[in-house]
Amino acid sequence: MASQRSRVGIGLIGLGVVGSGVARILQEKAQVYARQVGCPLCLTRILVRDPTKDRGPGIDKSLLTTDASAILDDPAVDIVIEVMGGESPAHDYVRRALSAGKYVVTANKEVIAKHGAELRSLAEEKGVDILYEASVGGGIPIIAPLKRDLLANDIEAISAIINGTTNYILTCMSREGRDFGEALGQAQALGYAEPDPANDVEGIDAAYKLAILASLAFHTRLHPDDVYREGITRLSSRDFRYASELGYVIKLLALARKLDGGLQVRVHPTLLAREEELAKVDGVLNAVQVEGDLLGRVLFQGRGAGALPTASAVVADVLDAALRVVGASPRQPGPAGSAAGGPLTVRPMSDLRTRYYMRMSVADRPGVLGQIARVLGDHDISIASVIQKEADERAQTAEIVIMTHEAQEANVRNAFREMEQLPVVADIGNLLRVEG
Amino acid sequence: MASQRSRVGIGLIGLGVVGSGVARILQEKAQVYARQVGCPLCLTRILVRDPTKDRGPGIDKSLLTTDASAILDDPAVDIVIEVMGGESPAHDYVRRALSAGKYVVTANKEVIAKHGAELRSLAEEKGVDILYEASVGGGIPIIAPLKRDLLANDIEAISAIINGTTNYILTCMSREGRDFGEALGQAQALGYAEPDPANDVEGIDAAYKLAILASLAFHTRLHPDDVYREGITRLSSRDFRYASELGYVIKLLALARKLDGGLQVRVHPTLLAREEELAKVDGVLNAVQVEGDLLGRVLFQGRGAGALPTASAVVADVLDAALRVVGASPRQPGPAGSAAGGPLTVRPMSDLRTRYYMRMSVADRPGVLGQIARVLGDHDISIASVIQKEADERAQTAEIVIMTHEAQEANVRNAFREMEQLPVVADIGNLLRVEG
Numbered sequence: 038m039a040s041q042r043s044r045v046g047i048g049l050i051g052l053g054v055v056g057s058g059v060a061r062i063l064q065e066k067a068q069v070y071a072r073q074v075g076c077p078l079c080l081t082r083i084l085v086r087d088p089t090k091d092r093g094p095g096i097d098k099s100l101l102t103t104d105a106s107a108i109l110d111d112p113a114v115d116i117v118i119e120v121m122g123g124e125s126p127a128h129d130y131v132r133r134a135l136s137a138g139k140y141v142v143t144a145n146k147e148v149i150a151k152h153g154a155e156l157r158s159l160a161e162e163k164g165v166d167i168l169y170e171a172s173v174g175g176g177i178p179i180i181a182p183l184k185r186d187l188l189a190n191d192i193e194a195i196s197a198i199i200n201g202t203t204n205y206i207l208t209c210m211s212r213e214g215r216d217f218g219e220a221l222g223q224a225q226a227l228g229y230a231e232p233d234p235a236n237d238v239e240g241i242d243a244a245y246k247l248a249i250l251a252s253l254a255f256h257t258r259l260h261p262d263d264v265y266r267e268g269i270t271r272l273s274s275r276d277f278r279y280a281s282e283l284g285y286v287i288k289l290l291a292l293a294r295k296l297d298g299g300l301q302v303r304v305h306p307t308l309l310a311r312e313e314e315l316a317k318v319d320g321v322l323n324a325v326q327v328e329g330d331l332l333g334r335v336l337f338q339g340r341g342a343g344a345l346p347t348a349s350a351v352v353a354d355v356l357d358a359a360l361r362v363v364g365a366s367p368r369q370p371g372p373a374g375s376a377a378g379g380p381l382t383v384r385p386m387s388d389l390r391t392r393y394y395m396r397m398s399v400a401d402r403p404g405v406l407g408q409i410a411r412v413l414g415d416h417d418i419s420i421a422s423v424i425q426k427e428a429d430e431r432a433q434t435a436e437i438v439i440m441t442h443e444a445q446e447a448n449v450r451n452a453f454r455e456m457e458q459l460p461v462v463a464d465i466g467n468l469l470r471v472e473g
Numbered sequence: 474m475a476s477q478r479s480r481v482g483i484g485l486i487g488l489g490v491v492g493s494g495v496a497r498i499l500q501e502k503a504q505v506y507a508r509q510v511g512c513p514l515c516l517t518r519i520l521v522r523d524p525t526k527d528r529g530p531g532i533d534k535s536l537l538t539t540d541a542s543a544i545l546d547d548p549a550v551d552i553v554i555e556v557m558g559g560e561s562p563a564h565d566y567v568r569r570a571l572s573a574g575k576y577v578v579t580a581n582k583e584v585i586a587k588h589g590a591e592l593r594s595l596a597e598e599k600g601v602d603i604l605y606e607a608s609v610g611g612g613i614p615i616i617a618p619l620k621r622d623l624l625a626n627d628i629e630a631i632s633a634i635i636n637g638t639t640n641y642i643l644t645c646m647s648r649e650g651r652d653f654g655e656a657l658g659q660a661q662a663l664g665y666a667e668p669d670p671a672n673d674v675e676g677i678d679a680a681y682k683l684a685i686l687a688s689l690a691f692h693t694r695l696h697p698d699d700v701y702r703e704g705i706t707r708l709s710s711r712d713f714r715y716a717s718e719l720g721y722v723i724k725l726l727a728l729a730r731k732l733d734g735g736l737q738v739r740v741h742p743t744l745l746a747r748e749e750e751l752a753k754v755d756g757v758l759n760a761v762q763v764e765g766d767l768l769g770r771v772l773f774q775g776r777g778a779g780a781l782p783t784a785s786a787v788v789a790d791v792l793d794a795a796l797r798v799v800g801a802s803p804r805q806p807g808p809a810g811s812a813a814g815g816p817l818t819v820r821p822m823s824d825l826r827t828r829y830y831m832r833m834s835v836a837d838r839p840g841v842l843g844q845i846a847r848v849l850g851d852h853d854i855s856i857a858s859v860i861q862k863e864a865d866e867r868a869q870t871a872e873i874v875i876m877t878h879e880a881q882e883a884n885v886r887n888a889f890r891e892m893e894q895l896p897v898v899a900d901i902g903n904l905l906r907v908e909g
Contacts, residue, residue: 066625070624178618178621178771181618181621185617188792189785189789190785256817257817263819272903273903276902285907290908292908295817297820298818299817299818301824308906309909329785330781331788332612332785333775335612335614336774336775337772337773338774339772345766345768346769349622349625357624381692381731382736383736383738384733386701386739394712394719396715440719467707469743470743471721472728
């Protein structure tokens, strides 16, 4: 399956936060990716608005161009990455790239939501593909799994929290009792909301993403205008209090559901029963729940935005496209394909460093905790907290639970053996490791 | 890309719960799958131990055989599905199928965990593939996304709850304060635990699955014996109480983590801080958290077992293999590829039936609630619960929150318009839809 190609040419359109991330990753991981694909991925040109702007280190200035045709008309470019955002001129660039028989990888939810069907047909006609994993859910793999599971399942419903800005604001209103304006201000101060937040708080961004997911899941062509939409601006902190009294949280839910041969598609603030999986998705997290006739309910959750997560999805699509350009399957994982250049060895358990929980029955008399603490101290184990429980009067024992600071497994085991020998220790109940 | 093949031949090894599900799905969805792949998938033979056993309706008895070579040596079989479980003779069958140049789809975690590397090499040598999405996490798509994201990311850690039986038992011990024996008995009574539960409660099943995930994620060859393993049998209900006092839950966690050029791989009961995502995964659910250098933390969650979810993963792999056999890409989703045979129309919002939350300010005097209830009743909307809050004395208003039973959106909107006209209603604060 080794390719005869000497390289795969890549053109990048847009060098904002995501574009810079993609450019840097393609450079930093060039060797790993070349091994996976079978030949180097070569970034040939980057389209920018202002070529004089400082781009920081890691961006080769000689690649910058302000002329889109330097990418779109260059036969050496096999894959075009579009991360400039907005409908125009991105839509035109994507169409020209596909028409020229190039693969397109895009993070542009507006273009895909409004023109996805047309662009997919064009790609099919030209024998290429348009990949848009990054357009929904940032780094969360959702488009590719959905395409694959779609083949086996009939999808019944998609319920999603797909706008991190509004989820952050709602979480803040719910936890801290703040009003919408205050919570929005806090999100803006932290960079989670734009100075003009309408796209997020009015549910427009979520409606784009839902149109993309639902078109895919239900084999139909939904325009964002088909999505019923209400934003979160009218919510008051009192609604959160009342909802909570009734056993609910409030989320901006994006919902698409099959019903009597029709489809419900809507984005609006929703009271969600506290026990629901999506009710537990807080802060800037995104989550998409897919319900299929075979697979049941599956939840995909992660950070829905940010330069690196989004770049991760873009690069995964680029590698997928590159493998199809060279006509190869991805290398089977195994020592030969290791990114780190060699297999990792398994570390012995005695090397582990973590926190520990210890429960034991001890004699119910003064000085016992001191003896135990001394043994632990001798083995370099320090105590974080202790619970001492009421004595069992008949047996004249008490129960002690100790939580340690981080310690080494080998030391903990040695300390345990020593403690078992202490006359004041009646029984060691349990030793458990702690995470998180 | 249309195929010249007249059919793809499939042999099924094993007709237990999962195998029967797969056979039935391949039959029920035959037309949809034929359209996706470009030619029919034809189930040619099913290997069973006892051909006289009653298999219920939907299984063509003439396909049953007790002779493995009727599948493994038949050139008309392109794809072998192995769902018999256990190491032997399944391992031998899988090896023979790959040697004969057939694709293999398996749900067998023991075979993949112990012999995955050897089988993948053999598949690569023969120009085919071995697919095992169903071996970990039932219907949750985890193997395929991991393979794809692996290409872009360096994976740092995998933390997972991948045994539904133990998670059910631990959730039961935690919520109901039961001891291990009682909780196990309850799980057995509900069919969530085997009569001989050792494989689950000793962590053996979880160790198989972790070896599979970690071998893939870290490009290495882990044997299940490389996984440090402790079961859950020594936990007492007191440990759950103490953990809770300290802010933790207890989960059987499967962990693989890169550390100083080495790898930690372990399955053991773990105290997990209550706020952690995995701490919220309860009952028979499975969840896998993947941490990559680019994508950050992503969580995949769903039912990790059961006939249909597991069959869903098997069939997704079968379709993937079938597309490769015929040398085609999956059909782009779109009206032409619709499973239901036509695009779904978007239903108007007025058709929606759901529950509603209404908040309003009303005059603080007797009989007001009666007037509101009458308007709602006139529009076929019945009240599920009411919260009436302290009056605003200066404005002489009180706040009422009403939760309705399921009602129709059109009726709710009409009722709202009418209520706004009531002299006793000062202000309608919010109307929100309810889910879950």
